[in-house]
Amino acid sequence: MADAATAVATTEMTVEMIKASQIGMKALGASIAVGSTGIATGLAEMAIGSAAVGATAENKDVFGLVLLLTVIPETIVIFGLVVALLLLF
Amino acid sequence: MFTPEGMTRVLIAATKSQMEPVIREMYRQHLFHIEEFVEKDKKEYEGYRIGTPLPQANETSRELLRLRGINNAFMIRDEEEETGERRKHAQLTELIERELPPLEQEVEDLLSRRSRLDSQIKEYEQKIDGLKPFNSVPFDLELLRDYQTFSVFCGYISRDLSLDIPHEIFTTESKKERFIVLVVSNQHRSIAEHALQNAQFQAVPLPEETGPATNRIGYYEGQVLSVKGEFEEINRRLEEIKKQHKAFFLACNELLTSDVEMAEAPLRFATTGESFIVEGWVPTKELDTFRQGIHYATGGKVYVYELDQSEVEDVAPTEYHNVSFAKPTELLMDTYSRPRYSELDPTLLVSIIFPIFFGIILGDVGYGIILLVLSLGLRKFITGDEGKRLLNVLRNASISSIIFGILFSECFGFALPWSSILFSRHLNIGGHAGGHGPDVTSLMMMAIWIGILQITLGRMLGMANHARQDHGSHRIKAVMANLGWIMVLWGILFMLWAAFPMPLMPDFTELPGVVMGLNLSSILGIVLILLGVIFIVRDSALEIVELPTILSHTLSYARLVGVGLSSVAIAMVVNFIAIGLIIEPQLESLTAFGVIVIIMGALVFVIGHLLNTILGMLGGGLQSLRLQYVEFFTKFYKGGGKKYTPFGMKKRFLED
Incomplete structure (x- = not known):
């Protein structure tokens, strides 16, 4: 906040510019929320997914169970998405 | 409806002379789920041995094996075939003895001839391949071998060959490679070899043929043609036989399969020298039919005894007992795990809730109609039972998607003529949707409410399950623990309501404080949480680490909105790119080039929405x-039930 205040003081931004830059900051925050959680989900699902495919190849019956295990980390990115949506709207 | 089909444990005991009629009757009825007898040290089964197959088993299975070989060669799969006219059992038995053997002989002869011809064709083709490099060599092939003083090299080179020894060389070049035939005297052989190595020589074996290669290739090609003719002839004949006798083969297969299964049934019985015992399960409502059937078939010489549920250690097999609306959803249940016999069967609940969730995520009239058409159209091509069920699930889901599309006022991302009846999901992309953008907070709250209600329902079912399954003091503890989870969840809610005003939630912030600035709602919340934790710990202290899942599982329902909004966003972006950015600017001043661009725009529109439909189906379905x-299931459902597989088969090609 202090940085923002000094920035305003030094460059004499208009109110419109500040509003626009705030929207931009929100959008950046939202993108970080979705992007980083997406990567995290990907990393988590990587190992589970490959193990799941292996297990299914051995025994087809476990397909339902491993599908379930594979989508568990999905929650991370959903939370990211929720945060992003709440930020934007 | 919420419990599986009721089963009764039945024990049948009789003398061995009654074995065959009992097996036949059990097979005909297709009701008795056999519990396989295992030789172990059970007191009541002392001295019993596993039975031996009926005498005709060997011969019948040999016959069946032969028939299956033929069916395989014809690629006849009984599950894919339509049931035609049904045949009479006795008539078919006679036909199997009289007509099947010569027919099988003919087919086997044809098949072995065909495989002989096939290998002959391969052999000729190999020879042609070997001769091809020599195709443009103008002299007879026998002139290239059997020299005592000369060495002959045939093959490809990829670099220029430089030789300063006396030699004769024939070169022929194609686009890619250079083929040479080189003759040198034996004394220069090693020099020639060295030079060839430098030219990256790849040797080609000299075919054992006489005359020019072209002639030989022509000869072999003629041979291949004539053999192929014969091959086709055999295929035609086989096709004829298949067409003419397919129904017969299928009926034979069914008859022999059932004969073999019956003949091998004693392997699952407990037998002594003169008697046998078999235990199993019969649906309770069919018990009388079963009993009467056995009585009638054996003239009352068999002892059929109903065992008390408490007398048996094994758990009954599970057969779903659902209304026809919920039947397709059994597929989703089996994918997770079939319910145990003693457990509540949530199939009906899932069959209602799953389409609703799908609709909330993919609430779009356009996509809903595409999926509905897809689920109805694919019916013609997908014949299997599982596939049909999946299509029915998709049909229900897409109907729900259309309904929610009307409520959300969405069709391919465009707004319908009315404003959203539920909360708006229209985003401001490219300035297309006017208004105030999506009502994300209300949507989120709706999703959270759905979560709270479903989780509470799950815990209540958990209480019911524990009350049904457990015994003694553990029963009360387990039921109370589930109640505890509900109390903690609602306790947290009461505390939140007391602290923050939230849309779509009761607002208790205005309540007057009672003690220490806490109002009635927060005090109620604290009491609920404390009591709940005590109930949970009383059942299992370790469960305490699971407490955060109350929050994470409830918030997890936000995916209903999150995934849904992302699908709306993709649809709107596709619309903006295709219409706003590509098509509309061209329409202002139409040129010949503009028409092509417009077509491109239409293509972007179609492909974009197609992709989004697939994404929406996968996302909506999986999420x-x-x-x-x-x-939901982790709150009450264990699964792991045995499938009810009654002894016998559904006759499709034979009369019952």
Whole structure:
């Protein structure tokens, strides 16, 4: 906040510019929320997914169970998405 | 409806002379789920041995094996075939003895001739391949071999060959490679070899043929043609036989399969020298039919005894008992795990909730109609039972998607003529949707409410399950623990309501404080949480680490909105790119080039929405399924039930 205040003081931004830059900051925050959680989900699902495919190849019956295990980390990115949506709207 | 089909444990005991009629009758009725007898040190089964197959088993299975070989060669799969006219059992038995053997002989002869011809064709083709490099060599092939003083090299080179020894060389070049035939005297052989190595020589074996290669290739090609003719002839004949006798083969297969299964049934019985015992399960409502059938078939010489549920150690097999609306959803249940016999069967609940969740995620009239058409259209091509069920699930889901599309006022991302009846999901992309953008907070709250209600329902079912399954003091503890989870969840809610005003939630912030600035709502919340934790700990202290899942599971329902909004966003972006950015600017001043651009825009529109439909189907399906499996089922459902597989088969090609 202090940085923002000094920035305003030094460059004499208009109110419109500040509003626009705030929207931009929100959008950046939202993108970080979705992007980083997406990567995290990907990393988590990587190992589970490959193990799941292996297990299914051995025994087809476990397909339902491993599908379930594979989508568990999905929650991370959903939370990211929720945060992003709440930020934007 | 919420419990599987009731089963009764039945024990049949009789003398061995009654074995065959009992097996036949059991097979005909297709009701008795056999519990296989295992030789172990059970007191009541002392001295019993596993039975031996009926005498005709060997011969019948040999016959069946032969028939299956033929069916395989014809690629006849009984599950894919339509049931035609049914045949009479006795008539078919006679036909199997009289007509099947010569027919099988003919087919086997044809097949072995065909495989002989096939290998002959391969042999000729190999020879042609070997001769091809020599195709443009103008001299007879026998002139290239059997020299005592000369060495002959045939093959490809990829660099220039430089030789300063006396030699004769024939070169022929194609686009890619250079083929040479080189003759040198034996004394220069090693020099020639060295030079060839430098030219990256790849040797080609000299075919054992006489005359020019072209002639030989022509000869072999003629041979291949004539053999192929014969091959086709055999195929035609086989096709004829298949067409003419397919129904017969299928009926034979069914008859022999059932004969073999019956003949091998004693392997699952407990027998002594003169008697046998078999235990199994019969649906309770069919018990009388079963009993009468056995009585009638054996003239009352068999002892059929109903065992008390408490007398048996094994758990009954599970057969779903659902209304026809919920039948397709059994597929989703089996994918997770079939319910245990003693457990509540949530199929009906899932069959209602799953389409609703799917609709909330993919609430779009356009996509809903595409999926509905897809689920109805694919019916012609997908014949299997599982596939049909999946299509029915998709049909229900897409109907729900259309309904929610009307409520959300969405069609391919465009707004319908009315404003959203539920909360708006229209985003401001490219300035297309006017208004105030999506009502995300209300949507989120709606999703959270759905979560709270479903989780509470899950815990209540958990209480019911424990009350049904457990015994003694553990029963009360387990039921109370589930109640404890509900109390903690609602306790947290009461505390939140007391602290923050939230849309779509009761607002208790205005309540007057009672003690220490806490109002009635927060005090109620604290009491509920404390009591709940005590109930949970009383059942299992370790469960305490699971407490945060109350929050994470409830918030997890936000995916209903999140995934849904992302699908709306993709649809709107596609519309903006295709119409706003590509098509509309061209329409202002139409040129010949503009028409092509417009067509491109239309293509972008179609492909974009196609992709989004697929994404929406996968996302909507998987996410709402996951909410059932992870957030809902973990509260009450164990699964792991045995499938009810009654002894016998559904006759499709034979009369009953």
